[in-house]
Amino acid sequence: MSIFKMTCKDVYPLISEEMDRPLSFGARVRLKMHLGICSLCEIYRKQLATLRSLARSLGKEDSRITETTVLNPETKEKIQKFIKEKI
Amino acid sequence: MSEEILEPEKWVEQYADMLYRYTLVRVKDPDVAEELVQTTFFAALKSQHTFAGKSTEKTWLFGILKHKTMDHFRAAKKNINLDLSDPEGDSIQFDPMGHMVPPPNNWNLNPEKAVENKELAQVLAKCLNGLSEKFHRIFVLKEIEGLSSEEICKEFGVKPTNLWVMLHRARNQLKLCMEANWLSKE
Numbered sequence: 315m316s317i318f319k320m321t322c323k324d325v326y327p328l329i330s331e332e333m334d335r336p337l338s339f340g341a342r343v344r345l346k347m348h349l350g351i352c353s354l355c356e357i358y359r360k361q362l363a364t365l366r367s368l369a370r371s372l373g374k375e376d377s378r379i380t381e382t383t384v385l386n387p388e389t390k391e392k393i394q395k396f397i398k399e400k401i
Numbered sequence: 402m403s404e405e406i407l408e409p410e411k412w413v414e415q416y417a418d419m420l421y422r423y424t425l426v427r428v429k430d431p432d433v434a435e436e437l438v439q440t441t442f443f444a445a446l447k448s449q450h451t452f453a454g455k456s457t458e459k460t461w462l463f464g465i466l467k468h469k470t471m472d473h474f475r476a477a478k479k480n481i482n483l484d485l486s487d488p489e490g491d492s493i494q495f496d497p498m499g500h501m502v503p504p505p506n507n508w509n510l511n512p513e514k515a516v517e518n519k520e521l522a523q524v525l526a527k528c529l530n531g532l533s534e535k536f537h538r539i540f541v542l543k544e545i546e547g548l549s550s551e552e553i554c555k556e557f558g559v560k561p562t563n564l565w566v567m568l569h570r571a572r573n574q575l576k577l578c579m580e581a582n583w584l585s586k587e
Contacts, residue, residue: 330568333568358576361506362576364510365572365576367515369545377423380523385417393412397442400409
């Protein structure tokens with residue numbers, strides 16, 4: 315297939331794969347050529363990058379993103395009791 | 402610098418919710434997350450003598466939780482086959498010209514700055530929960546635990562090509578879910 319005839323459908327898996335492994339030289343060229351002329355795929359690429367940075371911040375130890383989520387009080391009590399017995 | 406000490410009687414009050422939230426981002430099932438937090442406290446209690454006081458109590462507890470979570474992932478390998486044996490199709494559609502339908506929404510966000518948007522991250526947490534067990538696990542291992550593709554393939558018996566396909570599809574589902582839940586409010 316000519317690289318000038320490549321559609322978004324042909325290219326978009328490469329946008330995700332590039333995040334997980336180094337692409338071959340040919341694939342890199344195809345992707346770059348397409349991104350140069352396709353603003354929608356560039357938007358898609360930014361969306362995936364945003365997902366990645368959001369996921370990383372969500373997974374941090376000090377993340378306060380889901381701070382309304384708390385451990386069940388009964389479970390807390392059970393653990394507390396267990397700890398008291400053991401120390 | 403003074404050495405850190407352990408105060409187990411304060412653990413639940415100080416760390417239980419924090420550890421639980423951290424776990425609940427990684428495992429879908431709240432019961433499993435709860436169990437992992439309990440196991441962590443019990444294991445910590447048992448191995449207090451190994452605490453050298455070089456790190457903070459919090460870091461030490463998180464260290465134990467991380468081990469327990471990875472142990473859980475390894476043990477669950479038998480139940481969740483992470484390879485692409487039962488393929489879920491791609492949720493992105495294309496028109497006959499090969500263009501995405503609907504076209505991707507411009508989120509108008511700098512990916513690095515997006516993390517400051519708490520509401521957006523909350524939508525991601527919700528969308529993440531909507532993924533199948535398999536896609537959820539794969540996405541967590543790669544994007545939240547930060548394991549390399551090689552590590553995931555080796556540790557969980559996934560073929561590299563399948564891993565890339567699954568990550569791609571999981572990301573597409575998340576992207577569509579984010580568009581439906583967050584951007585629709587704009």
